[in-house]
Amino acid sequence: MPHEVIMPALGMAQDTGLLVGWLKQPGEAVNADDVLFEVETDKSTMEVNAGFDGFIAKLLAEAGQEVPVGETIAVISAEQPDLAAVEEESSGPIVPDKAAGNTRVEEAPGASDGLKSARLPEKAPIAIPKSEGKILASPKARRLAGEMDLDLNRLVEAGHVQPFHVKDLETLKTLPPTGTAASGPHTVRRLVAETGDDDAFADFAGWAATTGACQDQGALLAGFAALSLGRLPANVAVDRAGDRTIYAVPSTWLGQVAAAESSKPFDLHVRDLRFTRISSVDLGAEDCPTISISRAGRGLRLTLEIAGHRLTAEEAVNLLSNFAGRMEQPLRHLL
Template sequence: MPALGMAQETGKLLTWLKNPGDAVSVGDVLFEVETDKSVSEVEAQSDGFLTDVIAAAGDDVPVGQKIAMISETAAGSGSVPASKSEPDLAPEPEVVSEPPKQVPLPAKDASRPAAPTGIGGRILASPKARRLAREQGLDLARLAEAGHAQPFHAADIDTLAAMGQRADITIGSSRSFVTASCDSAAFDAVLAQMKEDAGIVLEPHALVAGFAAAALRATLEDTETRIVIALVSAADRAPFLYADPDRTRPTRPRLAEDDAKPSLFLRDMTGTRITGVSLATEDAPAITLGGGDGRDFTISLSFGATLQSAAALDMLDAFAARLEAPLEHLV
């Protein structure tokens, strides 16, 4: 068992990817092992045949202990030992008796999704699969929800990509939710470019509030309706009330009166781990913006009876589009 970390004492062998007697070459992945920090692939360090396999899937193996050999021939390759999760049971003596009565089993709940097979609720995947999923903005949890066996490999990313992107809507007793994500690179670039080229310091909160107000206004029948955005940031939990920020310059935002009723709550949680917030006391739609600082933006929209589902989807998509291509909506 190789050492995959500084403080690693054991590794849990998850699965063999080669069978005893198989020919292997340098770089071929032999098996996957889980440590307390990650799931890693272990590659062959020489050419030959896999033989003398003595560790089974599910075994916790001390670092440095022999688990198999790579030999010049396939002689004595044997077979992989049985997994600990499937112990050998001695055969029971045959008993001749009356056939048991058939007891009907309860019907399975088809609406219940298959439970992921990760350990402790974690998603098991190879480092390459995690990297590809991250680069493509894909969620490995969707494979688990669809019932695909873990751990996931690079080949599973094609299956995940074929599922397409999703906007999740959860309907509860009083509030519904829509979530989305978008690239934050262009937003950060615009702020830096305006400051460097023109010496203009754009207020990110005012800019985000303007994009949110414009997205909300597009869903209203009366586009002249006054929109008040109540913005709360991670650094300052006291709300700023912006009046029609989509119709003012982001460098000169106009604040609403202190007792103005918000048309939309906007929580800027960028730079934190928070991705969604919903409070029972809110009667207006609420957007939570997370991620940023080099990561993709995550957007969560919580809404009640004041906003129809179709309008919520259009609003969230329009808001995400403005964040992803801000320069197009500033010109």
């Protein structure tokens, strides 16, 4: 019996998901736990498992397409499909529809050979323009680009087609220097935000410890930071009272945040300086976005420091704004 794979709802207010790319192709065997595709919402890019064992029978959506939640995007069959039949079934020309995305038009019986020769290539890449500072890339490509000090913006500026995958990093390495330091590794972005008079995070942490939801404030800070960045899964280093703990944040559920191996690379760094005499921080950029939390009167001062090539200006603003919002109103994290 074939199984239908639908576009999942990854957020409560999500109506559609942007299909970043497929990691399996028709005819390939797949296990239920294999990552089948990547989808981007307004908050993050996430990998989605197949959910069933079998073979990829059909892929019904293209990379770069906005797909409504609940719509069937793939079919997994128990037996290996006839690839020739699958290709013939899906070989009609793609006609762009402004209202509903790309719509496949079936060829009428007896259509001329001239029409067949005018079909678009089945595997033709879809060029996705840069939109609102967002770059479409797989989580692994983002992580490796950060570790290697590579700026994915340069692929966009050079006209390469999104979404980007690990193989595109080799192309990125070969691009000539841009001749500008506007977004280079020596450019530092420093942003500061302050919360209100009420230190709501301390109250929230007390409630979480009392109810047994989470007794580790470092884990709460790691979860807030990762969700504010909008890239899951993520590893977050948290410095508290002179000790560093690296937390793995696999999902939006704070109960799943757990301490990881101390040798793991991390995507974010949080310094908890609330119980020190330090009130202002200007230490320069590190290898990843760093948020320092210090006291500001009865509230908190949040300082983000990041190398210019790590995040765009818009991404940096969104990261700090989201984190400040969660620290000031922690319950928004649960909504």
